[in-house]
Amino acid sequence: MQDFRCRVCDARLFFENSVCVSCGSALGYSRQEQAIVPVDEAGRYVDAEGLIWHVCRNLNLSGCTWLARLEGGQCEGCDFTRVRPNDADLAGLANFVPAERAKRHLLAELDRLGVEVRSRAEDAASGLCFDLLSSTLQPVVTGHVDGVITIDLAESEAAHREGLREQLAEPYRTLLGHFRHEFGHYAQWTLVTDAETPRFRELFGDERADYQAAVDRHYVEGAPAGWQSTFISAYATMHPFEDFAETWAHLMHILDTVDSATAFGLTDAVARGTADVSSMRVLVVDVWVPLSTALNAVNRSMGKDDLYPFTIPAPVLDKLDFVASLLPARSR
Known part of the structure; x- marks a missing residue:
């Protein structure tokens, strides 16, 4: 910001x-x-x-x-929101407010990155829209299908979100993180062209693998041993689609946090020559790693969990570099 x-x-x-x-x-x-x-x-x-x-x-x-x-x-x-809770659903409307806030944050960051996103009203075939659904009366599954991102508004509630985070043994779970991850699926759907597919498969695996079978296997067996050396999260091990979406979300985490830290004088990525995403590797190694380490220490000083409880091994850095290559700034 x-x-x-x-x-x-x-x-x-x-x-x-x-x-x-x-x-x-x-x-x-x-x-x-x-x-x-x-x-x-x-x-x-x-x-x-x-x-x-x-x-x-x-x-x-x-x-x-x-x-x-x-x-x-x-x-x-607001044009990007296709469905919201009805006026009689007071709990859903209360959760709708922070969800819309997170969505606006996502859209503003995409604007700053130069990622042009068209709404479903502008592009019926591949435009983006959000169904922000209340699970007050029926279950809602957060996900992305053909340009429609569905968010369970219960994720706006800290207690609900924290309960799921502990249940799933996740180190991090936020509403903004959900929006970034699901947009990652949309980005893969719209930005990864046939020309980039061979490199995608080299880094993330063959996306043609049966998705439902991969999901079932993941929730029965969990992440494979030693996953930390090649993936950003355990969830990323599920399927190449999820690996890409997780990597996209972390790209946005990193760029937005560095942007904010620079704006508030906590680091000077511009002076280091690393503010441009064309220097993604340098930005991660020279700016993000020391910055996130320091921010983790600050959080611990306040008795809080680490702000960024992840490590970035070399294969993940390669994936981040590929994802960053899809941004308009990399095409200059």
Whole structure:
């Protein structure tokens, strides 16, 4: 995340601020400018080209601070959500708010990485949409199928999420992590071309292997012995699709955290020449490893678990480098 500043009083802002706590200015997030901007009493913002933008109609429903093109309309970020809980499902709506926050974080990071994502409304064949479903009345399976990402909104609840993390012996489980992982499946579906498939199979394995059989085997037998030397997580060992999605999620973890650390002066990836993802190997080795080690120590000082409880062996570094090669910045 960037170190956002109020354009009225220069106070520090955070990504989800709808009001500046210092000067009281009403705010909105301009996706086009990738900046938080002041809006007037009517919730309007006029950009440099004279276009008028309006606060999203979902501000009070989901806490959305993004700006919409039409007065009374919803923003581009909200357009990606295809299904949400109904108004009578109060528990589902409560969980909908943090899920939408995580989704906006994902979309903003993709924008910063230059990854163009079209909504299902814009591209019916391969566009992206989110079904954010409440499991209050029926089970929901988080996953991705042909551009539709389904999220069980119960993952918004810390107790539920922590219970599953312990049950599945996972070192890390967050709502934003789910969004990044499931988008990884979408990225593999849309970005890995026939030309890249041989290298994909060399690194991750043959994706044509029976997926359901792999899932069944994983939950009966667990991860193979010694998996830590070639995979980022035990879950990644299940199937090449899951290995890629886990690697994509970790790429986003790393890039976003380094971006935030740089913005707040905790590291200077720009001065080191490692901020560009074209130097992914250098960024991981020279910046991410020492930074995450230090952040883990800080967390321990507060009696918390490690911020990044993972190690990155050489084969995983190769996978990260491949995934980073799919980003637009690598094509220059």
